[in-house]
Amino acid sequence: MTNAISRGRGLIATMSVIVVCSGVVQGYLTPLLPVVGGHVGIGGVGQNNLYLLSQVAFAVLTPLLSRWGDMWGHRRLLLIAVAMVAAGSLLIAARPTTATLALGMVLQSAVVGFFPLLAGILRSRSPEHGRVGMSVLVGALLLSIGAGGYVAGTLSDEHALAGLWTAVPFCVLAMAAAVALPSSTAARAGRFNTTAALLLTLGLGTLMLVLTEGESWGWASASSLLTIVAALLLLSAWVRVEQRSSHPLVDLRLLRNPRLAAVSAHTFCIAFGAIGFLGANAVYLGTEPDGDGLGLGLGARDISLVSLAMVAVGFVGSTLTPRLARAIGDRAVLVAGGCAGAAGFLSLVLFHSSVPRYLVGALIVGLSTGMFEATTRTLSVEVVDEAETALSVGVNEMALSLGAAIGAAVIGALWAGHTTARGAVTSTGYQWAWAACAVVALSGAAVALLFRSPAPVPALETGATPTGRTA
Structure with missing residues (x-):
């Protein structure tokens, strides 16, 4: 079996099982937050703080797991990361309390190591399938995030806490897939x-x-x-x-490269709102209307459908981005993504009193998310020399994790200053949070203006094809 999956399609298919687990884990809890929060006695601010805790864990574990994988072997660390995710998922499902939710979500944050560790194995075992393999894995991740939320929401409509078991069988499959994967042949080096x-x-x-x-x-x-x-x-x-x-741990010296610095700053700004607001999105959708246009009172299944729609639009945005980049250039795509995010959040500030109105802004934010994830991950690879690829990707992923964590924290802080006597977030609190996300997204568009594509390399007299980028 190991020989059959050591290269090519078999290797990518096995990795896809692990990535699907990652997507389900990242997507299934979000629509359940209002229901589970009500069960364990956590209000809107507390629910956002749980999401914030997981984002902080993401930011911390991103460089740790990647570095340990380089030192001790990518497959070994992948097994440890999958085991951590499985333990966290089982803990949350078996005994949901405030403490177990917090601990379980921290353990689940080990999914942040799946992509860099799988990339290390793919690069060493089947480098000729690197670009195709990563595109397949990204697609599997985006679709499984939405599907995981939908399955969890559907289960919770039947029984409030049944959706908490959604991730457990996927973790079992991921563990089996991780065991079946071959070890990376890359040399182990460095110190922690x-x-x-x-x-x-x-x-x-x-x-x-x-x-x-x-x-x-x-x-x-x-x-x-x-x-x-x-x-x-x-x-x-x-x-x-x-x-x-x-x-x-994170090679910050790479930020001396102005192109990578611009890409990473853009990543931070867009992740601040596009990812940092996902927990807040579920809280608002699940809040019972108060008569003044606050909250939409959706159940877990309907919340998951909104999340699925956002992911689907994001998937479309990510797949269309390469064509858009060829047509208008990388810098213009970055600017467009930032402006789309700002427009989406501004729409939420102005129009949020009904599901159709809210969906307009939410879907625009989803489109922006797909555009920025595809563009920045591609550019973080292409703006540096080949030998610095992994380090460059690590810097960009760190910017994404930090942006999401700080975005969730700022949203929580704005909410904390605008709550009712019962602890519910007021309309003003939501509007300030959306406005902050819009401003930071617009800052990301402004930062993108600093990005410069390299000048194309002139063609040789023999007619050889230029090797430089022309976007």
């Missing part, structure tokens, strides 16, 4: 930078703490100000350690 890992974890944790508790502490209080200073010092120290290390 423990100091950088600790500084990054503590810095992000401290930053998220003040963003979630600043309203209750008072933004001008000594507690808030000291926590902000501590977060900035820890993250500054992390940057200095990374810049001086011969074995960095």
Whole structure:
């Protein structure tokens, strides 16, 4: 069996099983948040904070799992990551409480390691199928995110907590697929930078703490100000350690490349809203209307249908992006994606009192998500030398994780300042959150204007085809 899947289609098919698990895990909890939150006694702010916790874990685990995979073997770390996800999924399904939801979602965040670890195996075992293989895996991921949410929502319509079991069978299949995969033949090298890992974890944790508790502490209080200073010092120290290390956790020196810096900044800005608001999206859709146009009162299945529609539009956007880039250029596509995200969130600010009106803005945000994910992941590979490909992808993925985490934290902070006596988020709280996402998305479009494609290489006199990009 191992020989049959060591290369080509068999290898890609086996990897697709693992990626489908990743998509289901990332998609199935979002439409269930209102139902599960009501069951365990977590309000809208608390539900968003759970989503925020998972995004912080994403940001921390992104460089850790990738680095450990380079050191100890991609397949070995993949098995560990799948086991973590399976344990978290089982814990959430078997005993849903506030504590188990928090711990389970942190464990599930190990899905962030699936793509870089699978890419390491694919690159070493079947490099000739690298581009096709990654496109198949990305497509499988996008579709399974929406399908996982729909299955979970349908199950929860029959029994409130039944949808929590959605991910468990997929985790079992993913574990079997990971066992069947061959080991990477890439050389294992490097050392783990423990100091950088600790500084990054503590810095992000401290930053998220003040963003979630600043309203209750008072933004001008000594507690808030000291926590902000501590977060900035820890993250500054992390940057200095990374810049001086011969074995960095995240090679920030690559950001000296202005093209990668522009792409990563754009990724951060669009992920801030497009991904950071997904938890808030489910909360709003599931909130019972209050008579003033707040909340849509949808059930888990209907929420999952909205999420599925957003993913479907995003899938279309991602598949059309290469053609669009050839027609108008990479920079124009980046700008268009940022403007689309801003337009989508602005639509939510103005029109959100009914499902059809809300869908307009939500689907535009979904389109922006597909465009930015396809474009930035492609450009993060192409703007650096081949030897720096993995490091460049790691920097961009880190920007995505940080953008999503900080976006969710800012949304939570804005919500915390606009709640009713019963703890429900007010209409003003939602509108401020959507407006913040629109502003940051527009900033992403502005940053994209700094991106410059390389000049095409002149054709040789012999008629050889130019090797440079012309987009």
